[in-house]
Amino acid sequence: MGKLTISSRNAIMQESPIRKLAPLAVKAKSQGVHVYHLNIGQPDIKTPQIMIDAYHNIPPVIEYGPSEGLHSYRKKLVSYYKKVNIPVDESNIFITTGGSEAIIFTLLSALSPGDEVIIPEPFYTNYNGFAVMAGVNVVPITTKIENGFDLPPMKDFKAKLTPRTKAIVICNPGNPTGAVFSRERLQELVNFARKNNLYVISDEVYREFTYEGTATSILEFEDFEDNAVMIDSTSKRYSACGSRIGCIVTKNKELLKLILKFGQARLCPPSVDQVAAEAAIDTPDSYFKAVKKEYQKRRDVAYTELCRIPGAVVPNPKGAFYMVVGLPVKDADDFAKWLLSDFRYKNETTMVAPASGFYATEGLGKNQIRIAYVLKTEDLKKAIHILKLGLTEYKKK
Amino acid sequence: MGKLTISSRNAIMQESPIRKLAPLAVKAKSQGVHVYHLNIGQPDIKTPQIMIDAYHNIPPVIEYGPSEGLHSYRKKLVSYYKKVNIPVDESNIFITTGGSEAIIFTLLSALSPGDEVIIPEPFYTNYNGFAVMAGVNVVPITTKIENGFDLPPMKDFKAKLTPRTKAIVICNPGNPTGAVFSRERLQELVNFARKNNLYVISDEVYREFTYEGTATSILEFEDFEDNAVMIDSTSKRYSACGSRIGCIVTKNKELLKLILKFGQARLCPPSVDQVAAEAAIDTPDSYFKAVKKEYQKRRDVAYTELCRIPGAVVPNPKGAFYMVVGLPVKDADDFAKWLLSDFRYKNETTMVAPASGFYATEGLGKNQIRIAYVLKTEDLKKAIHILKLGLTEYKKK
Structure with missing residues (x-):
C-alpha cells in the first residue's frame, strides 16, 4: 500500500498505432489543412438503408436481451452463413459487442493466464491489447512482404511451440496486410493445429472483401470442429463500424459454455443495434457487388499509384481494404x-499508419506503413500523390 | 499441448445467480404457467420518448466514434453531473459499453494481475466475473442484514488489508441490498482509503433511485481526487438497459490514460446509442419524479407484503430497486x-434470485433471496403472495 499506483499492465499496453498520431492530425486541421485519412479503416460507403431503417423500430422499453444475443438475430445469422457456405446452427453463435469483444472472450475462455497464442505478424495491433486484457502472451511469427505476407511454413510455427502454446490467431482476409490465405495453406495450418491440440481463432470480418476468388473459413475444415473458432463482425460488411455488433462462431460446446459465463457477467450486447444487424442480413446482393467493385477499383488505383513511388515495395493485396507498403525511408514513424x-501540398496532407506498431518483434517494419484504401479514387490518387511528393521532400532533409 | 483444453478460469467463473434458473422459468412458461420475475432488474418503466426519438437520427454511415466516447455526449454529461452536484469536466469522463465495461476497464487499469480488491458482500455478483476477467482477487467483507447491510466499521476493512490490496468497490445505492451509505460513513471510508492509498471505485448507477434523502457521490469528497473512480450507466436511469452506455468518471489523469489505451483496443462504444443517451439528458424532471414515486410505491408494497411472511427478515431498502430478504428456509436456492x-398458484409462480450467489464467502446468505421490485404494484402483491403461499407449502415437504 506504499502509494497509489496504476496497473503494471501500463508497461505492456501499447498505444494504438492507428490512433496515436491523431493529435497531430487534429492540429493540422485546426490550421485549416485538409488531411486525407489513409490511416484508419473507416469506410465512407453508406450503411445499407434497410439497416438504417431498422433503427426506427424501437420498443417502448429498451430492455436487456439474452447474454448470447437476440434469438431472432442468431437464427437469421444461420441463413447468412449458409449463403456463404458456412454450415452452422444458432447454438454455435454467440453475439458480442463488436469483433473486439469476440476476440477478448475467446482468449479469456480458450487460454489460461500466462498461456501463449501464436500470431503471424504484422497483425491487427489490437490483438496485443486483447491479449493484455486476457493475461495471455502473444508469440509473433514473422511473415514477409516479399511473398505478400502469406502464412509461414509449418516448420516456423513448430519452432514457436512451447508447453504453453494454446492457440493461433489469424486474420483472413488480413488486416493490415490484405493477404488472403489459400485453402491449401489453411489445410496445412489445420493439420498442424489438430496434431498439436491448438485452437485456430480465425478473424474473418473482411470475408466479403476479396478481389480474387473467395476467402476460406476456418469452419469449413472437417474433423476440426472443436479447434475452430471464427470471429465475425457487422462493422465492415455493412459499413456500420459504430454499431458494435460481432459474434463468435464455434462448434466447441464446452468453450461456448465458458464464453456464456463471461457474457452473462457483462449482461448483453446492445439490443437496438442487434435488431438493426438482423435487418441488415436482408441487404440485397447488389449492394455487396457495388461495394466490392468500388473497393476493387480503389485497390487497383492504390496499387498502381503506389508502384509509381521510386523505391517502394508494394504487394498487391488480395482482400480486405488495407495494404502494407515498404518505403525508402529508415523510420516510417x-x-x-x-x-x-x-508537409503541405496545396494546403493538404496525408495521414498513414506506421507499420512498426503492427509487428510484435521489436525493430521490424520500421520502413513500412499501412494504408487503408477507404477513400474515393480521386481522393486516393491525391493522397498517394502527396505521399510521393512528401517522400521526395523528406529525403532532402 | 497434451489435449485441447479450455481456460482454467472456468473453475473460478461463476454462473450468474440471476440468470442460472432461467431454464426452469422457460420450462414453466412452456407449460403455460405465468412467471412473475422478481429475479432480475429489468424495469418495466418506459424509456423516455426523447431518447427513443433520437434513434431516428441515423447518419448515412454508422461510423466509429472516438474511443473515449462522442465529444458532444461527454460535454452534455458535464451538465447532467452539475445538476446532481458532481463537479467534473469532460476530460474526466470516459464513455463505455455499459457500466460493465466501465468496471472491467477500471479494474484492468487500477490493479495489476493478482492484486486484491475489497468488496462489501452481498455484492452485485458480476463483480466476480469482472475480477476474473481482470485477473484480480476479490476479498469480501461481510455486511449484516440486521443493520440494513450498512458499511462495516473501518477496523473490519483494516483486518482485510494486505500488501496487494489496491482498491475497494462499493455500490451506492446498493444492488442487491438497497442500502444507501450516509455521507459520514463514506467519509470514514474515504479517510481510510486515502491513508492506505487505495482506490474507491463507486458504482453509482442507481443514483436517481433513493427514497430517503439523496445518495452521496464518491466524487464529492475533497482531497481524494486521485483515489476516487465513479462508475455510471444510463441503463437504469432511463430504463434503457439494452442500450449499453455507461461511463467512468475520475480526476485521476494517469489512470484515465491507461483506460484510454484499453478503450482504443476495443475501438469505441456503440455510436447510435451514445447519440440517444445524449438526447436522454434532456429528459424532463417530471419523468424522474414519476418514476421515483412509482418505485417508492413498489418498495412500500414489497416491504409491507414481505413483512407479512412469518419468519422473514426484511430490511427496508433506502435506494435502488432491490432488497435482500431472509427467509425461514435452510436452502433458498x-x-x-x-x-x-x-409450485403453482392459479397457474402462476414467482421467480426470485437466491442470495447466496451474491456472497463471496462460502456458506453465507443460504437462507436469503434478492428481490427486484420492478413490477407494477398489483403484480408485485400477487408475486409476493405466491412466495408466501409457496413457503408454507415448501415447509410441509
Whole structure:
C-alpha cells in the first residue's frame, strides 16, 4: 500500500498505432489543412438503408436481451452463413459487442493466464491489447512482404511451440496486410493445429472483401470442429463500424459454455443495434457487388499509384481494404509524423499508419506503413500523390 | 499441448445467480404457467420518448466514434453531473459499453494481475466475473442484514488489508441490498482509503433511485481526487438497459490514460446509442419524479407484503430497486428452484434470485433471496403472495 499506483499492465499496453498520431492530425486541421485519412479503416460507403431503417423500430422499453444475443438475430445469422457456405446452427453463435469483444472472450475462455497464442505478424495491433486484457502472451511469427505476407511454413510455427502454446490467431482476409490465405495453406495450418491440440481463432470480418476468388473459413475444415473458432463482425460488411455488433462462431460446446459465463457477467450486447444487424442480413446482393467493385477499383488505383513511388515495395493485396507498403525511408514513424506536422501540398496532407506498431518483434517494419484504401479514387490518387511528393521532400532533409 | 483444453478460469467463473434458473422459468412458461420475475432488474418503466426519438437520427454511415466516447455526449454529461452536484469536466469522463465495461476497464487499469480488491458482500455478483476477467482477487467483507447491510466499521476493512490490496468497490445505492451509505460513513471510508492509498471505485448507477434523502457521490469528497473512480450507466436511469452506455468518471489523469489505451483496443462504444443517451439528458424532471414515486410505491408494497411472511427478515431498502430478504428456509436456492419447477398458484409462480450467489464467502446468505421490485404494484402483491403461499407449502415437504 506504499502509494497509489496504476496497473503494471501500463508497461505492456501499447498505444494504438492507428490512433496515436491523431493529435497531430487534429492540429493540422485546426490550421485549416485538409488531411486525407489513409490511416484508419473507416469506410465512407453508406450503411445499407434497410439497416438504417431498422433503427426506427424501437420498443417502448429498451430492455436487456439474452447474454448470447437476440434469438431472432442468431437464427437469421444461420441463413447468412449458409449463403456463404458456412454450415452452422444458432447454438454455435454467440453475439458480442463488436469483433473486439469476440476476440477478448475467446482468449479469456480458450487460454489460461500466462498461456501463449501464436500470431503471424504484422497483425491487427489490437490483438496485443486483447491479449493484455486476457493475461495471455502473444508469440509473433514473422511473415514477409516479399511473398505478400502469406502464412509461414509449418516448420516456423513448430519452432514457436512451447508447453504453453494454446492457440493461433489469424486474420483472413488480413488486416493490415490484405493477404488472403489459400485453402491449401489453411489445410496445412489445420493439420498442424489438430496434431498439436491448438485452437485456430480465425478473424474473418473482411470475408466479403476479396478481389480474387473467395476467402476460406476456418469452419469449413472437417474433423476440426472443436479447434475452430471464427470471429465475425457487422462493422465492415455493412459499413456500420459504430454499431458494435460481432459474434463468435464455434462448434466447441464446452468453450461456448465458458464464453456464456463471461457474457452473462457483462449482461448483453446492445439490443437496438442487434435488431438493426438482423435487418441488415436482408441487404440485397447488389449492394455487396457495388461495394466490392468500388473497393476493387480503389485497390487497383492504390496499387498502381503506389508502384509509381521510386523505391517502394508494394504487394498487391488480395482482400480486405488495407495494404502494407515498404518505403525508402529508415523510420516510417518519423515520416508519418512529419507529413502531418510539416508537409503541405496545396494546403493538404496525408495521414498513414506506421507499420512498426503492427509487428510484435521489436525493430521490424520500421520502413513500412499501412494504408487503408477507404477513400474515393480521386481522393486516393491525391493522397498517394502527396505521399510521393512528401517522400521526395523528406529525403532532402 | 497434451489435449485441447479450455481456460482454467472456468473453475473460478461463476454462473450468474440471476440468470442460472432461467431454464426452469422457460420450462414453466412452456407449460403455460405465468412467471412473475422478481429475479432480475429489468424495469418495466418506459424509456423516455426523447431518447427513443433520437434513434431516428441515423447518419448515412454508422461510423466509429472516438474511443473515449462522442465529444458532444461527454460535454452534455458535464451538465447532467452539475445538476446532481458532481463537479467534473469532460476530460474526466470516459464513455463505455455499459457500466460493465466501465468496471472491467477500471479494474484492468487500477490493479495489476493478482492484486486484491475489497468488496462489501452481498455484492452485485458480476463483480466476480469482472475480477476474473481482470485477473484480480476479490476479498469480501461481510455486511449484516440486521443493520440494513450498512458499511462495516473501518477496523473490519483494516483486518482485510494486505500488501496487494489496491482498491475497494462499493455500490451506492446498493444492488442487491438497497442500502444507501450516509455521507459520514463514506467519509470514514474515504479517510481510510486515502491513508492506505487505495482506490474507491463507486458504482453509482442507481443514483436517481433513493427514497430517503439523496445518495452521496464518491466524487464529492475533497482531497481524494486521485483515489476516487465513479462508475455510471444510463441503463437504469432511463430504463434503457439494452442500450449499453455507461461511463467512468475520475480526476485521476494517469489512470484515465491507461483506460484510454484499453478503450482504443476495443475501438469505441456503440455510436447510435451514445447519440440517444445524449438526447436522454434532456429528459424532463417530471419523468424522474414519476418514476421515483412509482418505485417508492413498489418498495412500500414489497416491504409491507414481505413483512407479512412469518419468519422473514426484511430490511427496508433506502435506494435502488432491490432488497435482500431472509427467509425461514435452510436452502433458498432449492426453494427458488422448487417455486419454478413444482409450485403453482392459479397457474402462476414467482421467480426470485437466491442470495447466496451474491456472497463471496462460502456458506453465507443460504437462507436469503434478492428481490427486484420492478413490477407494477398489483403484480408485485400477487408475486409476493405466491412466495408466501409457496413457503408454507415448501415447509410441509
